[in-house]
Amino acid sequence: MSETIIAQATAKMPSAIAIVRMSGIKATEIAQKICCQTNWSNLSNNRVLAYLYDENGKQFEQALILIFKTPNSFTGEDIIEFHCHGNNLICDKLIKTALFYGARLALPGEFTQRAFLNRKLDLIQAEAIMDLIQARSEKLLKAASSQLNGNLSQKINLLIQKLFDIMGLIHGPLDFPMETEFLEIDLTLIENLLEEIKIELQGLIKKAKQINIYRQGLKTLILGRPNVGKSSLLNALLQEDRAIVSSTAGTTRDFISESLSIADIPLNLIDTAGLRNEKFIKDDLEKKGIEKAKSLMKEAELIFFVFDSGEGWTMEDQNLFAQIQAEKLKETPIILIGNKIDLLNNAQQEVLKTELENMPHLILISAQAQTGFLDLEKTIIKLFQLPSSSIEGDFEIAINQRQSLCLQKAENILKTINLNLPTEIISTLTQEIIQVLQEINGSQTYSSDTAMQSIFANFCIGK
Ligand SMILES: Nc1nc2c(ncn2[C@@H]2O[C@H](COP(=O)(O)OP(=O)(O)OP(=O)(O)O)[C@@H](O)[C@H]2O)c(=O)[nH]1
Numbered sequence: 224m225s226e227t228i229i230a231q232a233t234a235k236m237p238s239a240i241a242i243v244r245m246s247g248i249k250a251t252e253i254a255q256k257i258c259c260q261t262n263w264s265n266l267s268n269n270r271v272l273a274y275l276y277d278e279n280g281k282q283f284e285q286a287l288i289l290i291f292k293t294p295n296s297f298t299g300e301d302i303i304e305f306h307c308h309g310n311n312l313i314c315d316k317l318i319k320t321a322l323f324y325g326a327r328l329a330l331p332g333e334f335t336q337r338a339f340l341n342r343k344l345d346l347i348q349a350e351a352i353m354d355l356i357q358a359r360s361e362k363l364l365k366a367a368s369s370q371l372n373g374n375l376s377q378k379i380n381l382l383i384q385k386l387f388d389i390m391g392l393i394h395g396p397l398d399f400p401m402e403t404e405f406l407e408i409d410l411t412l413i414e415n416l417l418e419e420i421k422i423e424l425q426g427l428i429k430k431a432k433q434i435n436i437y438r439q440g441l442k443t444l445i446l447g448r449p450n451v452g453k454s455s456l457l458n459a460l461l462q463e464d465r466a467i468v469s470s471t472a473g474t475t476r477d478f479i480s481e482s483l484s485i486a487d488i489p490l491n492l493i494d495t496a497g498l499r500n501e502k503f504i505k506d507d508l509e510k511k512g513i514e515k516a517k518s519l520m521k522e523a524e525l526i527f528f529v530f531d532s533g534e535g536w537t538m539e540d541q542n543l544f545a546q547i548q549a550e551k552l553k554e555t556p557i558i559l560i561g562n563k564i565d566l567l568n569n570a571q572q573e574v575l576k577t578e579l580e581n582m583p584h585l586i587l588i589s590a591q592a593q594t595g596f597l598d599l600e601k602t603i604i605k606l607f608q609l610p611s612s613s614i615e616g617d618f619e620i621a622i623n624q625r626q627s628l629c630l631q632k633a634e635n636i637l638k639t640i641n642l643n644l645p646t647e648i649i650s651t652l653t654q655e656i657i658q659v660l661q662e663i664n665g666s667q668t669y670s671s672d673t674a675m676q677s678i679f680a681n682f683c684i685g686k
């Protein structure tokens with residue numbers, strides 16, 4: 224961290240103002256060389272409006288300069304911010320001049336990494352900064368912002384504290400047998416603590432899965448026989464005529480992929496070629512489309528199985544449904560969608576519902592009349608255990624994949640603990656969980672620079 228780093232902090236495009244940021248021991252000295260000024264010790268509010276000169280002494284810009292003295296800065300080091308006119312040529316010249324005077328270009332996320340290494344932030348908060356920048360929805364934004372405020376950090380610290388309490392309960396009597404002659408290890412207390420930790424961990428893992436849905440979207444496949452209204456469903460959900468709809472069976476050949484949101488839940492929706500028995504397949508193109516649909520089943524996180532409720536639940540639907548259940552991933556849920564419900568009267572609808580009452584997640588819709596979509600929404604929310612209203616829908620944490628993997632690892636170790644094990648083993652396993660949780664907030668020192676670098680490498684330059 225002895226080197227002084229520099230990077231443009233704002234986007235590289237024409238703008239009113241661009242900010243170039245420099246951090247490190249020599250930041251002030253280099254900035255003073257660029258400004259041909261020396262005495263910045265008595266500046267009011269630590270800012271100065273100054274002309275900037277390149278290494279040949281040629282003036283190229285006038286900028287507002289903000290000075291943040293160590294340790295009261297984002298990185299904990301001296302930071303200089305140049306607020307320039309928003310032209311990349313100016314920023315590039317400024318950076319080039321700073322490099323000439325001894326700075327070097329910052330790596331992606333290096334400012335945040337320094338903030339972490341100087342204990343200005345823990346690792347969770349450092350990662351929350353990236354989430355905050357990249358959040359694509361209000362929900363994710365709020366979650367990242369709470370995470371930056373230390374919400375998850377507190378929860379993890381509390382868990383670690385409880386695990387240390389368990390270590391204390393085990394080691395008190397073990398390490399000081401003389402003083403605690405009459406003290407036995409309090410197994411009930413340990414059991415209670417382990418249960419609390421388990422519940423908390425499971426809650427966090429569940430939240431991680433939920434937030435990941437909002438971050439990544441659900442890969443959703445629309446499957447069914449030809450002509451049942453798969454493309455019509457895609458169009459209706461998209462509110463536009465994206466896919467060709469026709470009464471000719473086998474209209475959709477290639478698959479069509481679109482992103483949309485249902486009740487704030489992002490779906491990556493894929494309309495596929497209708498699946499039908501090989502002997503009815505018209506040509507090679509249709510065959511390829513069907514093969515593609517089948518291969519997509521392996522990646523799907525949700526399947527809409529559409530059938531034509533006007534025709535009822537046919538043998539072909541049944542066979543296809545069984546085939547999909549066999550080919551899809553075990554955990555991928557299927558929502559059974561009876562389309563064209565506008566063709567049935569109320570009594571007929573009731574008959575259909577009774578006939579299919581043993582099938583899970585049945586909803587009846589009309590893609591054409593756009594009815595039944597609320598049921599679709601409710602079913603998705605129920606299936607993925609997502610918050611149903613916007614009031615309970617705000618996440619106070621935004622667990623990312625790295626953190627989620629650590630939580631799962633901790634839960635797996637926890638599962639192996641039972642009170643019949645020798646206390647030394649319980650102690651060792653507890654210690655392992657502590658280490659895994661400390662990896663989440665970064666208090667566990669990283670085994671290699673590479674591991675640390677890979678976390679920050681996903682950041683943007685200048686952050
Ligand atoms: N009455 C009624 N007709 C519908 C409804 N949805 C779709 N259709 C009609 O059903 C026919 C087939 O619709 P598509 O959306 O092309 O069906 P598909 O499942 O994509 O068909 P393929 O791409 O050939 O597999 C068209 O004539 C649509 O107008 C509906 O809700 N009610």
Ligand SMILES: [Mg+2]
Binds near residue numbers: 454466474494495
């Ligand atoms: Mg179609």
